[in-house]
Amino acid sequence: MSEIRPFRIEIPQADLDDLHARLALTRFTHEIAGADQGVTVERVKRLVGYWRDGYDWRAQEARLNAYPQFTTEIDGQNIHFLHVRSGNPDALPLILTHGWPGSVVEYLAAVEPLSRHFHLVIPSLPGFGFSGPTTELGWNNLRIAAAWAELMARLGYERYGAVGNDAGSMISPELGRVAPEHVVGVHVTQLFSFPSGDPAEFADLSEEEQAGLAVLDWFWKEKGAFNVLHSQQPQTLAHAIADSPAGLLGWLVQLFDEDLDDDFVLTNAAIYWFTGTAGSALRLYWENARAEQPKQPTTAPTALAMSEGDFASIRRFAERDHHGIVSWKTLDAPAHGHYTAHTATEALTSDIRAFFDGLR
Template identity: 40%
Template sequence: MQPFRIDVPEHVLADLRVRLSRTRFTPASDHTRWNAGADPTDLRALVEHWQDGFDWRQVEARLNKYSQYLTEVDGRRVHFVHVKSPRRGALPLVLTHGWPSCFVEMLAVADRLAADFDVVIPSLPGFGYSETPHGPFTGHRIAETWQHLMTTTLGYQRYGAFGGDIGGSVTQWLGALFPASVVGIHMTSGSLTAGIDSSAVTPDERIYLEAEQAYDAQDGGYSAIMRTRPDTIAAALTDSPAGLLAWIADKYRDWSDCEGDLKARWEADDLLTVATLYWATGSIGSSFRPYYDHPHTGPRPPITVPTAITLSHESLMAGFPRSLAERAFPNLRHFARPDRGGHFMAHEEPDYLAEELRTFFRPLT
């Protein structure tokens, strides 16, 4: 385990600025902004700010105020943030981000939890400064990596786990595989309907499951290419920073609780921080591996540990019935349906989410 500081070489930033200055923008395909994807006008403004107004060194200095480390698990490098509580014997929590996010999403929540908990924020394998795993990227494999990180590397005997999206799936695998170590799991999204017997659902549950399928069909263009031809799109996004930013910003707008107005929820520097980390590490292509490797995911064992769900306020979760959660998680102890905070809830609503986590995990210490 080695201390780590982010230090993007100056030549990487200089090359980024040159590439941004040479961006070729496409005309809009639809007169309704964002209807056909990233709006060219909004994208141009973000690209221009990335080139001339965004101060990466200032962001880098802020990120480096957090204690970051590199360690090796199963022969691969894992990057993580470790925020230690001043409270002796504090329960550790591992917080796992999703796609197209990164560890930065969890920092504001970690700040709010540090008085009561030790907080560990790993970068998913293939994201940022964590190396791509050997073999398929599955929730099962990443849960095994996190278990090693928490118990062997950091020496914790018991810990709690939280995540959304891919992080939610990893969190569920932690609860399923390591109930002797994991005191409880908390999710905002991520495979909440995995393993459900669709032949035995109630009418309300069937309505939701059909709506989920319809949403996936409408929203699934990005995932279809990432599942089937990830290297093709990765070649474009690894070479074009504007293309990379469009790919990421489209999802931050569509999945966050912003009612279609990207600027209403996100500062430009928040989006550019995420984009710069992907660009500087060249990791957008490897971040597609969970999609490409999804067919390798096997059946998940039953989850019996205490479970909490705070549903993200996004289209995919609209109408999700509590009965589905109770069917998937027999030890469901907390279920909340807030009216705010989307796919990136930890970043969007850190005060609310921190209180949700504190409420659920404090009795489990």
């Protein structure tokens, strides 16, 4: 068994100096006023200016280092994770999984409230951040779920819950599939189930379901280009975003809500930049596009806690793919957007706690 090694983030000052120099030399692109063609020059200029002259990486580094961190090798891949034990030795462990363009930073605000009741394991996805680039093919959702099962076993956890957002909302149900005797429940913020194409699925859609389909249709037509590019040619894009911090920002912030605070956005971007994983993280889409899809639904007890302004999950499609759904809700306002662990921490963590308390 591979050893578990303590880890501390210590970005060399030379890397910060190099970043500052690159930001100072940014060549901004041209745009036509009034045309919605993607992330605006104004937004990128503002973020670049703050990243160069106001943002404090060392403060964010210290915030991350305030929590115990470790690395271990699983299935040939380095895996980085935060491991925060609850003051209650009998607490249920949870493994919390982020997505793209996020990182473990997604869950930092949730650590304190959740660790009162749960032991927390928060890994960086293979190919993301401090887990480093993936070094071989095959790291799709199912393989990551199997790695998470091994990680939890290596930590001595026999029974645990799985929590996820974005890619984590796909990996966490898969963890319930690969380790059903260990996963007591799955809590996610999206259930990515889509129409199969069978006309019968559309026969009696409610107004709410029709509205949800309209949101999905708009998203894929107007903002789905990243998914296509990542799934088809991630390496082509990687050259640009691995070399230009402004280019990296421009690509990432298409999926960072406008109302997110700049420190959250830049800390996620900085992690990709300093670890050299801006390109390797994109491979997850390429891998999943080529992975064999499970033929059977998941059965672990599952809770969905979505929010307005995010992916609109549709229950009839979700129940086709997940037979264990026991809780389905939209978090109350002001919960909004894609990163509720950060922006609506109390609402989301309260729902996580209530769900797992109900299972126990």
